[in-house]
Amino acid sequence: MDNSALPTICQGFYSTAEKYSNRRAQLFNNELYKDNNGCFTYGEMLERVESIARGLLSLGLEKQERAAIMAANSPYWTQADLAVINCGCVTVTIYPTLSLNEASYIINDSGCRYLFAGNGDILARILPGLGDMPTLEKIIVLEMGYKGDGEKIMGLGELAELGRKGAESLHRQYTGRRLGVSLEHWASIIYTSGTTGTGKGVILTHRSFSSRVMGVLENFPQMGVSITREDVCLSFLPLSHIFDRGSGQMLAIFTGACIAYGDKPSTILQDLQKYNPTWFNCVPRLYERIYITIREQMSQNPVKKFIFNRALAVGRKVLEYRTDDHGRINMAHDFNVAEKLPPLLRFRYALADRVFARVRALFGSRFKQSFSAGAGISAELATFFYIMGVRVLEGYGLTETCNACNLTPLNGIKPGKVGPVVAGSTARLGEDGEYITGGAGLFAGYLNKPEETAGAFTPDGWFKTGDVGEIDRDGYLKIVDRKKAIIVLNTGKNVAPAKIEKLFATSSCVEQAFVVGDDRKYIGVLLVPNFNYFIELYQRENISFDKSKLVYSNIAGAEICVQVGEDFVSRGILREMLDKEVARVNRRLEEYETVKKYAVITRRFTEETGELTPTLKPKKRVILANYNDVVEGLYK
Structure with a gap:
């Protein structure tokens, strides 16, 4: 991958918006938002992003200043994020479930002047602490119809209207800001979860995001994976986290794919049917719940249980014909396993696949694959879904690596392990077994924490992940656990x-x-x-x-x-x-x-x-x- 030719996020977005201006960019439930009939094309999204951006400039947003987003996933989350970034500024993400104390810590530590609050409930949570957040000047509620107080609070529609009114007067300033962004400029600050202490602000640059996204797109063809402008991603994991922000939002924006926003986490299965996505990002817990539900349903009826278990046994045998001498399973879409089966097994598999098709139908009729991260998925669970023909690709990465530095190839899956390094990453094990990674995509440091930043890297500049791992002869990674755990x-x-x-x-x-x-x-x-x-x-x-x-x-x-x-x-x-x-x-x-x-x-x-x-x-x-x-x- 040629790092010198990487686009900034601004360039990637504008290139896509201009090339695919009439293609769908965002799908959402119009009953919830009552905006643009539940769909934005790339051209319409660009227009909205520019209005929000110019609105921010009219409020006085300076270059590389920070604006926070504390909201659930929505088309407005993405629009606000892109508006901030295209102003040459930095998006600070805050989980919408965080308490006032946790949110105010992030706002104060990052010095945010502006906050996008998802709704009135989040606004009500923040308001009592305004006196303890001296840098915060304005709160924008992410609802187009919201009317603010004219001073400290305003609605997204009001901000966009400010930008529309300043279209001519702010055009040169906005264009200059956008074109002046370089790969080394900060794009986002994401605070780590802090399982053992206070979270740290991870600084991600345009290079971090771009090298990761462009790198995997370069790797995908050799991995049997394809993401194009024809695809639709269902977004339901928090955009506040690097996983869906990188493997969903950024991947879609750089390719011209469409993002469909789930109504809420509890409606995932309904949203899969409604939006019929080709990919989504997920954590193992969802697959665990589906697995448990299927098992429970089958166990309630002896006949169904017998049929299902027989189908599983056939599917497990068929999986052997997908597996090479290194234990790698080929689940690529162009791999025709049926033609490799002996006649009797082929017949049995055709019958068993009728059972499996009902499970696959849960994911919609166009589903290609999902990316799984956030925690390891067990080999038993992954194998269960591969038998069904449900393609789950496990990735490994952290906020500090700006999403996945390792990814399982669709044409070479080892259940219980993550695939080799991708997107220009390199890796090795430390003397104590700690997984250490270098190359593209790494963060620029922890905000306001020089000692922690220095301690996170080896003397030769490799990032210490804090995870204990094992690397096999094919470069596949097995994470044992967090070093501190x-x-x-x-x-x-x-x-x-x-x-x-x-x-x-x-x-x-x-x-x-x-x-x-x-x-x-x-x-x-x-x-x-x-x-x-x-x-x-x-x-x-x-x-x-x-x-x-x-x-x-x-x-x-x-x-x-x-x-x-x-x-x-x-x-x-x-x-x-x-x-x-x-x-x-x-x-x-x-x-x-x-x-x-x-x-x-x-x-x-x-x-x-x-x-x-x-x-x-x-x-x-x-x-x-x-x-x-x-x-x-x-x-x-």
Whole structure:
């Protein structure tokens, strides 16, 4: 890849908008937004972006200043982001679920003058802390019809109108700003989740984004992957995070593909049918839920279960014909596995595929592949979907690497591992097994943290990921766990909690598992049962429990039970099922890794309790503090 020929984000967007001005750029539910009939072409999006950008200039936004976006995914999120960047400025992303304290920390640390707030609820959360955010001058609510107070608050429509009125007077200033942006200019600051402490502001330049996007587009043909202007990406993972921002928004903008915005996280399956995307970005938890749901549905009917298991056995055999001598599975669309099968297996596969087609139909009729990241997807789970013909490509990267530096090729999948380096990245293992990466896409440093920035790199300039990994002979990567997360038993044995927690992830009756054991003799685990599963089971079996102790919360748009009483978790059937799950997991572990004791928790770990990050990763320090007595009880 020729880094000298890379476009800035501004150049990439304008090139696409001018080349594909009449093609669809953004699709969304018009009932929610009541704007442009639920669709923007690239030409229309460009016009809106320029209006917002000129509006910001009229407010006094200076070059390389910062504007934050605290909002759920929407067409306006993307438009605001591009407007800020095309002004030669820096977008600071804030998860819409963050508390006032967390949001104000980011605004103050980054020195933001402007904030795009997703709606009135987010505005109401921010307003009480305005006095503690001295740099914040204006809040723009991301609703076209919102009317502000004329001073501190305004609506997106009002800002765009300012820009339209200044189209002529601000044209030269805006054009100069946009054309003056270089690859080394900052484009965005994204704050890390902070699983072990306060998050750090990761500075990403235009070069970071462009080298990553252009690099994978160059690699895709050799990997059996294709993303073109004909494709549609369903966006539902937070754009505040690098994953969907890079592998969704930026990838679409640089190729001329269309972005469809899901209504909300709880409507993913409906949105897949409504927008019929060709790709989306996902985390393993969604696949785990689909897997569990399919298994539960099949187990309720003996005939269906028999047919499904027979189909799975056939599919597993067929997968062998997709696999080469290095254990790489070829799931490329142009690989015709049927012609490689013996006649009898081909016939059986044709019947089995009728079953698999029902699962594939969940993803829409045009689905090509999804990219999975955020956590490792288990080999068992990935294989299940490959058998079905559902193509899931696992990537590995961090905010600091500006998305994936490793990506699994569609024509060479190794379940349980991520593919080799891509997009100009290089990699090696440190003496302690830490995965270290160099080359294209790396961040420019941590904002206001020179010591942490220096400590993040090796003396020769490679980034220390903080993950312990293994690289095989083909360059494939297996992440063992976060370096800081590795548990050292008092016997001297090292245990990776992620390996154990991942085995619980496909359980119907376990919602969350948190492994403990630092400086202890053996491994213990805190188990949060799937409360909704057991509520249904208890009601079906007429098992009584105290319903007044149940606490529900709206999680991703669905009402989920997050807390129960002690009587609920003391029922014999629950304990028996958890015993079986622990035994199942232990059979997959080395003796020193096995769970010797477990405690059942009556409350789910949530972001609201401070026990999960916005990307739903457990905050070890907080959980250990909250459940210190419970953990101690495992070792008495």
